[in-house]
Amino acid sequence: MKENSEQNGYAANTRIDELLNSFIDGELTAAEQAEVEHLTTQDMRVARRLRQLQKCKMLVGSLPRLNVPAEVSEGIRALAAGRRASLARMTVPGDEWAREERVGKRHLLVRRVLSAAAMIGLVAVLAGVIYTIVTPQTSPEKPVALEAPKPGLGISASPAFSGRLELKTSSLPEVSAFIGTAIEENGLVDSSGPVRREDRRIYSLNCSRKDLNLLLANLETIWPELDAATLFVDTQVFGRHVVVNGIRTEQIAQIAGQDNPETREHLARDLDALNTVVASVPGREILSAIQGAGKNLVREWVPRPVETGKMDNSRKSPSQAEEQKTVRLTIIVNW
Amino acid sequence: MTEAANTDIGYPQAADARMDKDDGPLIRQSLQGDSAATERLILKYQNRIYNVVLKICSDADDAAELTQETFVKVLENLDKFEARSSFYTWAFRIAVNLTLNYCQRNARLAVRSLDSECEPCDSQAKQALKEFLSDDRSPDPAVVAQNKELHQIAMGALNTLDEAQKAVLVLRDIEGMSYARIAETLGIEIGTVRSRLSRARTKLRDILEAILK
Numbered sequence: 145m146k147e148n149s150e151q152n153g154y155a156a157n158t159r160i161d162e163l164l165n166s167f168i169d170g171e172l173t174a175a176e177q178a179e180v181e182h183l184t185t186q187d188m189r190v191a192r193r194l195r196q197l198q199k200c201k202m203l204v205g206s207l208p209r210l211n212v213p214a215e216v217s218e219g220i221r222a223l224a225a226g227r228r229a230s231l232a233r234m235t236v237p238g239d240e241w242a243r244e245e246r247v248g249k250r251h252l253l254v255r256r257v258l259s260a261a262a263m264i265g266l267v268a269v270l271a272g273v274i275y276t277i278v279t280p281q282t283s284p285e286k287p288v289a290l291e292a293p294k295p296g297l298g299i300s301a302s303p304a305f306s307g308r309l310e311l312k313t314s315s316l317p318e319v320s321a322f323i324g325t326a327i328e329e330n331g332l333v334d335s336s337g338p339v340r341r342e343d344r345r346i347y348s349l350n351c352s353r354k355d356l357n358l359l360l361a362n363l364e365t366i367w368p369e370l371d372a373a374t375l376f377v378d379t380q381v382f383g384r385h386v387v388v389n390g391i392r393t394e395q396i397a398q399i400a401g402q403d404n405p406e407t408r409e410h411l412a413r414d415l416d417a418l419n420t421v422v423a424s425v426p427g428r429e430i431l432s433a434i435q436g437a438g439k440n441l442v443r444e445w446v447p448r449p450v451e452t453g454k455m456d457n458s459r460k461s462p463s464q465a466e467e468q469k470t471v472r473l474t475i476i477v478n479w
Numbered sequence: 480m481t482e483a484a485n486t487d488i489g490y491p492q493a494a495d496a497r498m499d500k501d502d503g504p505l506i507r508q509s510l511q512g513d514s515a516a517t518e519r520l521i522l523k524y525q526n527r528i529y530n531v532v533l534k535i536c537s538d539a540d541d542a543a544e545l546t547q548e549t550f551v552k553v554l555e556n557l558d559k560f561e562a563r564s565s566f567y568t569w570a571f572r573i574a575v576n577l578t579l580n581y582c583q584r585n586a587r588l589a590v591r592s593l594d595s596e597c598e599p600c601d602s603q604a605k606q607a608l609k610e611f612l613s614d615d616r617s618p619d620p621a622v623v624a625q626n627k628e629l630h631q632i633a634m635g636a637l638n639t640l641d642e643a644q645k646a647v648l649v650l651r652d653i654e655g656m657s658y659a660r661i662a663e664t665l666g667i668e669i670g671t672v673r674s675r676l677s678r679a680r681t682k683l684r685d686i687l688e689a690i691l692k
Binding site for chain 2: 162165166169171196198199200201203205208209210215216219221
């Protein structure tokens with residue numbers, strides 16, 4: 145019953161709106177026009193609604209009229225001249241018109257080719273970067289513990305990842321408290337502890353990739369609170385690093401997970417390019433789509449704690465624990 | 480004269496018939512190879528078509544491209560133009576169809592905000608809108624036309640409509656077409672024009688109200 149009355153009310157409002165809009169546009173019959181005039185004198189709400197709709201019309205109608213860009217106008221004229229040429233060519237064999245036609249067509253073609261090239265370029269960059277990120281790697285991306293070199297086999301340890309993560313936030317106390325707790329909970333507290341300054345906190349981590357991944361998984365919740373996150377990946381050349389702007393947790397884990405320094409630097413550059421492209425793309429749909437993919441990546445490859453049963457991996461010899469510390473990361477949280 | 484006529488600041492409807500009448504000789508001369516006539520036809524409509532396309536697709540580069548494409552089609556098919564509708568309607572039909580098809584094709588990559596919310600307005604723009612809406616007198620269209628803050632809000636609000644609604648609204652309020660002409664241009668019934676336009680304008684009103692809250 146109530147539903148019916150609501151539907152009737154909606155239908156009545158819709159009809160009144162149609163009447164008012166048609167009245168504004170001068171598209172009513174005399175009878176309908178009289179009906180609207182009666183309604184507006186009887187009901188102040190209808191009169192007010194009529195005024196608002198009139199103003200909407202005025203607002204849209206007042207939008208500035210722009211002139212078509214000169215180059216477009218020239219292109220159209222050249223085409224028109226080309227058309228004239230094709231008519232004239234039946235009687236007058238003049239090359240002048242044919243040239244104008246070619247100019248017009250070339251103008252159009254160049255514009256189309258340039259647009260297409262720009263689109264293809266953008267898609268190629270995105271595709272390349274996304275491919276690098278999502279394709280299964282040939283080197284095993286298995287639990288990091290397996291990658292640690294076996295002692296006594298004379299194999300040198302994998303090159304360590306080292307870098308600096310700079311986080312900017314307007315709520316330093318909260319963010320640093322969260323990070324501090326996460327570091328503590330993951331047992332990554334450095335003997336020297338965090339460096340506290342008025343405008344920044346500095347945490348030095350020396351840990352395994354597995355520990356880093358667990359920490360990053362914890363930090364993911366705080367990421368939206370950050371104003372900026374930049375990773376400086378140390379390279380093989382002392383003092384030189386690759387900067388990845390707008391870095392996300394799963395990207396840090398990916399970079400740190402690379403054994404080969406060259407691959408790592410390459411990936412870092414790709415991710416920086418990706419983040420830059422994504423940040424510059426108007427609209428957030430693509431960004432959120434990529435971020436969605438990113439979250440899956442985290443789920444997919446950031447190892448979660450597993451029950452190891454009788455294997456008792458928790459107790460490692462000091463040398464084993466030391467060898468697994470392949471990540472050196474300094475986290476700096478700034479205002 | 481009705482109140483409606485006072486608020487109509489688009490191209491006047493009365494000009495429709497005159498426009499159609501003027502186009503006939505130009506088309507005939509153009510078909511006979513008179514380049515000056517073709518150029519006059521182009522000059523007459525290029526800015527108007529560009530503005531309609533621009534307001535529907537909301538992107539200056541796309542609008543330029545689509546306007547150019549419209550005239551390519553017009554010039555290519557001028558020989559086949561049978562004058563069953565006016566040249567004016569025919570040219571706008573080509574332009575709007577190209578634009579709507581383009582928007583449809585690009586819908587997946589649309590940059591328009593998916594939550595259909597107007598861009599946030601600054602306080603100055605809000606104040607201008609408040610004054611505009613709360614004024615019980617009929618504002619001077621010339622003054623409104625100079626108000627950049629209101630334009631910014633109007634464009635933002637217009638962009639929240641879907642393209643089909645925008646097309647009807649733009650053809651009516653900017654191009655000043657009659658309902659019958661819009662129906663002919665878009666190939667839809669007059670009743671559909673009436674209801675679509677009403678929905679579009681009512682939605683605009685709701686958006687403007689929401690901005691002030």
